[in-house]
Amino acid sequence: MSIQTISTQPYTDQKPGTSGLRKKVRVFQQPNFLENFIQSIFNSLEGYQNQTLVVGGDGRYYNREAIQIILKMAAANGFGRVLVGLDGILSTPAASCVIRKNDAFGGIILSASHNPGGPEEDFGVKYNISNGGPAPANITDAIFAASQTITEYKLLDVSDIDLSRVASHSLGHMTVDVIDSVTDYGALMETLFDFGQIKQLLSGGQFRFCMDPLHAVTGPYATAIFERRLNAPAGTVVNGVPLEDFGGGHPDPNLVYAHDLVEIMFGEDAPDFGAASDGDGDRNMVLGKNFFVTPSDSLAILAANATLVPGYRGGLAGIARSMPTSQAPDRVAEKLGIDCYETPTGWKFFGNLLDADKATLCGEESFGTGSNHIREKDGLWAVLFWLNILAVKQQSVEDIVREHWRTYGRNYYSRHDYEGVESDRANTLITNLRQGLSAMPSKTFGSYTVDYADDFAYTDPVDGSVAEQQGIRIGFTDGSRIVFRLSGTGTSGATLRLYVESYEPDPAKHDQDTQVALADLISLADEIAQIKVLTGRDQPTVIT
Numbered sequence: 001m002s003i004q005t006i007s008t009q010p011y012t013d014q015k016p017g018t019s020g021l022r023k024k025v026r027v028f029q030q031p032n033f034l035e036n037f038i039q040s041i042f043n044s045l046e047g048y049q050n051q052t053l054v055v056g057g058d059g060r061y062y063n064r065e066a067i068q069i070i071l072k073m074a075a076a077n078g079f080g081r082v083l084v085g086l087d088g089i090l091s092t093p094a095a096s097c098v099i100r101k102n103d104a105f106g107g108i109i110l111s112a113s114h115n116p117g118g119p120e121e122d123f124g125v126k127y128n129i130s131n132g133g134p135a136p137a138n139i140t141d142a143i144f145a146a147s148q149t150i151t152e153y154k155l156l157d158v159s160d161i162d163l164s165r166v167a168s169h170s171l172g173h174m175t176v177d178v179i180d181s182v183t184d185y186g187a188l189m190e191t192l193f194d195f196g197q198i199k200q201l202l203s204g205g206q207f208r209f210c211m212d213p214l215h216a217v218t219g220p221y222a223t224a225i226f227e228r229r230l231n232a233p234a235g236t237v238v239n240g241v242p243l244e245d246f247g248g249g250h251p252d253p254n255l256v257y258a259h260d261l262v263e264i265m266f267g268e269d270a271p272d273f274g275a276a277s278d279g280d281g282d283r284n285m286v287l288g289k290n291f292f293v294t295p296s297d298s299l300a301i302l303a304a305n306a307t308l309v310p311g312y313r314g315g316l317a318g319i320a321r322s323m324p325t326s327q328a329p330d331r332v333a334e335k336l337g338i339d340c341y342e343t344p345t346g347w348k349f350f351g352n353l354l355d356a357d358k359a360t361l362c363g364e365e366s367f368g369t370g371s372n373h374i375r376e377k378d379g380l381w382a383v384l385f386w387l388n389i390l391a392v393k394q395q396s397v398e399d400i401v402r403e404h405w406r407t408y409g410r411n412y413y414s415r416h417d418y419e420g421v422e423s424d425r426a427n428t429l430i431t432n433l434r435q436g437l438s439a440m441p442s443k444t445f446g447s448y449t450v451d452y453a454d455d456f457a458y459t460d461p462v463d464g465s466v467a468e469q470q471g472i473r474i475g476f477t478d479g480s481r482i483v484f485r486l487s488g489t490g491t492s493g494a495t496l497r498l499y500v501e502s503y504e505p506d507p508a509k510h511d512q513d514t515q516v517a518l519a520d521l522i523s524l525a526d527e528i529a530q531i532k533v534l535t536g537r538d539q540p541t542v543i544t
């Protein structure tokens with residue numbers, strides 16, 4: 001058993017995006033590509049000798065091979081212990097939980113989240129720090145810088161470890177503990193929610209619930225927690241076995257990709273509550289009987305009802321939402337007399353707010369909700385939160401949402417994605433918008449007058465770090481907004497995201513179809529950004 005030092009050369013394309021490094025599997029399989037990136041992570045860190053590292057992934061194609069490589073590299077680089085999920089499986093929220101619970105130095109999560117999996121699809125690597133959250137920009141910048149000058153990496157020359165049983169192994173001087181993927185996470189959930197009451201709801205025979213993990217990592221967690229621990233009937237969890245290619249689908253919980261669930265929830269004799277989660281288990285979609293809850297509304301409703309749930313009985317310190325997320329949570333914060341922070345897209349921007357106890361609940365419009373219990377968004381947590389509220393209030397999902405709108409007004413909200421656009425065209429569109437910003441204020445478009453127009457910049461209130469160029473915002477005097485930004489998680493071409501929001505206080509006008517309610521703003525967005533002309537697309541690829 002010896003430490004090998006292997007010569008290598010930099011790859012130029014190892015810059016992490018919104019959430020880690022995401023590439024096609026074939027790119028990761030190039031000689032030394034994964035090894036370079038892992039060694040670059042280690043090279044950019046200090047003080048990890050003999051410390052604990054957590055490793056796990058969403059089970060997608062190449063997960064197991066990557067984990068064996070990472071274990072051998074961690075051992076050769078001097079880590080003392082690695083905790084790895086059984087079969088290499090850890091959901092993103094579970095990894096965050098395990099890092100925090102075991103005082104680990106950090107963690108490596110293997111996932112491309114909601115992107116498809118399989119030999120021709122996507123893979124990803126993300127580094128999380130000791131608070132359990134995604135590495136902030138200064139660390140990901142350092143990793144990228146290290147990847148540009150790398151000359152060698154270290155690997156322990158040993159055979160693979162058996163990840164299929166919970167057991168402890170020695171790898172040189174390092175210990176590898178294969179841990180049950182669900183135990184720590186399940187125990188944490190039990191401290192936050194009223195499991196007794198949820199159990200009564202789920203096992204009473206009256207209330208019907210359907211959970212669809214889309215053949216991704218949440219399957220084992222959902223089955224263990226809902227069906228085994230909370231006595232939900234067998235079959236409550238559908239598509240619950242993680243597959244390397246997610247059954248060929250997009251493990252993305254929205255109305256387009258979670259079609260099985262959508263059919264059930266909008267079909268005849270639909271269950272009372274339905275939910276789906278994404279590839280790595282950090283996203284959630286929540287549905288009532290024939291009713292869709294937007295992620296922005298979901299965050300607002302969880303916040304407004306938080307004191308019904310044991311873990312949040314003491315109230316919230318604050319709320320944080322990403323900039324493109326609707327302003328529905330702001331209205332709840334205002335009523336509660338707490339702050340609502342507006343951050344750039346990506347969970348890494350919530351870490352400091354959570355650590356400093358400035359925010360308790362956080363959320364993004366992209367089906368992400370979470371709290372200070374960990375430092376990642378958490379799909380199953382959101383589902384349990386809703387179940388706890390439903391168990392207490394004994395109302396339907398739709399009634400709860402409509403009651404919320406009556407109290408706070410309704411924020412009509414939609415996101416239009418233009419996927420796979422040529423990068424040059426997408427960049428031109430954003431550059432043009434940027435150049436037009438200064439001339440925008442006070443301009444009128446039909447009944448809309450521009451109140452402000454900027455390229456969103458964020459100063460972290462805790463460490464003062466600044467993030468610029470985080471999305472073009474155009475706000476109108478009636479409170480409506482359109483936002484444009486380019487995705488930082490795609491693996492081919494560019495994805496343009498258009499976010500549109502308007503506010504309707506009048507309950508008599510809360511029954512409109514979202515796309516109809518937003519139609520004027522949507523055509524205005526096209527007029528301002530010339531989306532059709534510049535992307536060459538007539539319509540978005542996905543509307544959520």
Ligand code: VG1
Nearest residue numbers: 018019113346347364366487488489
């Ligand atoms: C997208 C979402 C963003 C989310 C990120 C990671 O990023 O918009 O809100 O934090 O994915 O989510 P982008 O840059 O493509 O818009 V996940 O579930 O992929 O870890």
Ligand code: CO
Nearest residue numbers: 113278280282
């Ligand atoms: Co995800």
